[in-house]
Amino acid sequence: MLLTPEEMDRRLDEHFDFEARDDVAGVLRTLTPEVEHDVVGWPTGPSRGREGARPFYETLFADLSHGQVKSLRRLYGDGFMVDDSLWSGKAPGRPFGLDGGDRPLSFRLLHVIEFAENGQISRENVWVDMAAILQQLPQVAVAA
Template identity: 65%
Template sequence: MLSREMMDKKMDEHFSFEAHDHVEGVLATLAEDCEHDIVGFPTGPTFGREAARGFYESLFADLSDSKFETLRRYYGPDFMVDESRWSGRAPGRPFGLEGRNRPLSFRLLHVMEFSDAGAIQRENVWVDLASIIQQLPQD
C-alpha cells in the first residue's frame, strides 16, 4: 500500500513532466501495462505505456505554458482522486477546437490507480469541456 506522500510525489512528478512538455518523463511515470483513459478522447482508453504516447504528443502540440493548480485530493489504499485547474495557452487544436494561441483555463479530475511499485497503473481523466468550448469559440 502506498502512502499519501508517495502518491502525491508521483502525481506531482507526472504534472511537472506535463508542464514541461516532456513526453518521455510523463510516460516513465506510467506502469508498462497501464490503462490510459481520457474520457471522450476519440481513441477511447489505451493500454500500455507506448499506446499513451500519441495522446501526450498531441496534447503538448495543442497546449502550452502549462500550469497545474491542485484544488483537492482524496485517497484510498491504492488510488487518488485529484481535482486540478490547468491554465496556459492553446496554440494548436485542443480537443478539436481552434485554439489560436488564446489563453485557456479549465478544471480536470484525475482518478489514478497505482501499482505496488508506485507507478501509475490507471489514469482516468475527466475534462471540463464546456468551459473549454466557452473560452475557444469557433467561427
C-alpha cells in the same frame, strides 16, 4: 505495500511536472508498462501500455502550451487517489479538436489515479471540463 498519501502526491506531482515541460518520455516513465490510460471522450478511446498513451501526450503537448496544473483537492484510498485540479496555459494548436488561436485557456480536470506497488501509475482516468473550454475557445462558423 500501499503508498501513503504523501507518496501518491509526490508521484502525481512528478507526472504533472513532466507534463508542464512537455516531456513525453518523462511522463511515460511515471506509468507502468501496461498502464490503462483513459481520457473520457478522447476520440480513440482508452489505450493500454506506455506506447498506447504516447499519441495522446504528443497531441496534447502540440495543442496546449505553458501548462500548469494546480491541485485543488485530493482524496485518497488504498492504492488510488482522486485529484480535482485546474489547468491553465495557452492553446496554440487544436485542443480537443477546437481552434485554439494561441488564446489563454483554463479548465478543471478530474483524475482518478491508481498506483502499482512500485509507485508508478497503473491507471489514469481523466475527465475534462469541456464546457469551460468551449466558452473560452468559441469557434467561428464558416459560411457554406
